Amino acid sequence: MQLDFASMAVLIAINLVVIGMALPLVMGSPVSTAAQHAQKYFVLQAVGWGLILAAARLRDSGWAPMLSLAAACAASAAQWQMAQALQNWLGPRPLRRLVMVVCVLGPVGFAFLIDSIPLRMAWYSACHALVIASLGWMCLRPQRAATSSWRYLMAACAAVMGLSLLTRSYLASQALFQEGFTQDSLPNHLFAMIAQVCGSLSLVSMLVAWRDETNQKLRDMAMTDQLTGLANRRALLQAAPQRQALAQRQNLPWAVVLLDLDHFKAVNDQHGHARGDEALELLGQVLQANIRAEELAARWGGEEFCLLMYANQAEVERFYQRLSTALHDQSLHKLGFALHLSAGCALQSAENSPPFASLLQQADNALYTAKNQGRGRLAFAPSTTPPLLAPARAVELS
Numbered sequence: 001m002q003l004d005f006a007s008m009a010v011l012i013a014i015n016l017v018v019i020g021m022a023l024p025l026v027m028g029s030p031v032s033t034a035a036q037h038a039q040k041y042f043v044l045q046a047v048g049w050g051l052i053l054a055a056a057r058l059r060d061s062g063w064a065p066m067l068s069l070a071a072a073c074a075a076s077a078a079q080w081q082m083a084q085a086l087q088n089w090l091g092p093r094p095l096r097r098l099v100m101v102v103c104v105l106g107p108v109g110f111a112f113l114i115d116s117i118p119l120r121m122a123w124y125s126a127c128h129a130l131v132i133a134s135l136g137w138m139c140l141r142p143q144r145a146a147t148s149s150w151r152y153l154m155a156a157c158a159a160v161m162g163l164s165l166l167t168r169s170y171l172a173s174q175a176l177f178q179e180g181f182t183q184d185s186l187p188n189h190l191f192a193m194i195a196q197v198c199g200s201l202s203l204v205s206m207l208v209a210w211r212d213e214t215n216q217k218l219r220d221m222a223m224t225d226q227l228t229g230l231a232n233r234r235a236l237l238q239a240a241p242q243r244q245a246l247a248q249r250q251n252l253p254w255a256v257v258l259l260d261l262d263h264f265k266a267v268n269d270q271h272g273h274a275r276g277d278e279a280l281e282l283l284g285q286v287l288q289a290n291i292r293a294e295e296l297a298a299r300w301g302g303e304e305f306c307l308l309m310y311a312n313q314a315e316v317e318r319f320y321q322r323l324s325t326a327l328h329d330q331s332l333h334k335l336g337f338a339l340h341l342s343a344g345c346a347l348q349s350a351e352n353s354p355p356f357a358s359l360l361q362q363a364d365n366a367l368y369t370a371k372n373q374g375r376g377r378l379a380f381a382p383s384t385t386p387p388l389l390a391p392a393r394a395v396e397l398s
């Protein structure tokens with residue numbers, strides 16, 4: 001089999017052009033920011049290989065060095081797009097700045113060394129190897145939920161590509177290349193083959209990353225209340241047994257609190273449904289600002305909210321006072337009228353450790369008590385302490 005570099009470059013360029021055109025069609029629109037960067041990565045790669053091809057064809061003309069420089073610029077721009085995609089998929093990537101700097105320095109050095117093929121190749125290949133190795137490293141330790149399969153595949157491709165580029169850089173520094181990127185030589189053939197295989201595997205990785213991202217978005221949507229941004233009932237029901245079991249295992253106090261806005265129908269009637277929605281959003285914000293990271297606030301439905309707290313009775317009372325005051329003040333300030341809350345709480349204790357559904361029922365009964373006793377107060381479920389010593393009691397907001 002006779003391989004020549006120009007034919008390989010044609011195949012790679014055709015492959016990348018087809019991928020660059022097919023991706024937007026397959027992914028549809030609109031796609032996420034990360035997916036857009038991934039699409040640009042393939043388009044720029046196609047442009048880069050097209051320019052390498054043109055440089056090979058015009059090898060004997062004065063255009064070849066400029067075309068090679070343009071190819072280097074396109075390849076660096078493609079790597080930068082990949083860094084952006086990884087940042088969006090995996091969260092903040094500390095190496096992103098380094099990638100940006102080397103993506104600029106690579107073509108700049110290439111331009112300065114344009115008269116010496118070995119030097120400019122050695123320089124650019126070394127820069128390219130550093131960028132690719134950084135991209136591979138960026139696939140590790142994600143700060144957002146991301147499956148390992150596509151990350152490891154991409155990191156492996158980066159390791160192989162990085163090594164082949166380093167080899168090319170070394171050979172060029174030894175002046176073994178006379179005609180740069182386009183020379184028909186074993187290292188260039190190997191590099192083209194590796195680029196082809198790693199390019200295809202990177203495509204697979206990116207499609208899986210994009211699928212994971214889409215699945216994660218759907219999961220988040222299924223678990224989040226659209227209006228308030230809090231967890232929804234499904235998310236709370238899913239999280240509750242685990243948290244309850246943790247509290248039992250570690251002997252932590254645990255409380256289920258149901259909160260309900262008072263006379264909310266009147267808010268809607270007097271100020272309109274849109275204002276009512278704003279009131280619910282505000283309660284969501286105030287709740288989120290007043291709970292601890294390990295606690296969970298969810299919209300239970302309508303104007304009712306549910307909290308899972310690692311707290312004893314005194315702590316729940318203090319929390320209720322704090323929340324009611326903040327809600328009162330902020331609603332007056334932001335909505336122009338005051339919102340009031342009633343709450344019912346069931347506490348898990350050594351004596352009272354029923355299933356979650358039963359605790360929830362106790363909290364609901366306590367909320368009913370708070371409403372019946374005049375609203376604007378917190379009531380505890382009677383069974384949370386021995387009934388004879390401490391019957392159902394309510395804490396009125398002072």
Ligand SMILES: Nc1nc2c(ncn2[C@@H]2O[C@H](COP(=O)(O)OP(=O)(O)OP(=O)(O)O)[C@@H](O)[C@H]2O)c(=O)[nH]1
Nearest residue numbers: 260261262263264265266268273274276277302303
């Ligand atoms: N704006 C808005 N209103 C809602 C939403 N969900 C439920 N509501 C309204 O919340 C009100 C609840 O009314 P009720 O169950 O009578 O309760 P209430 O008026 O708060 O009275 P108490 O709870 O007894 O103090 C109804 O008018 C619902 O239309 C929502 O998403 N947005």
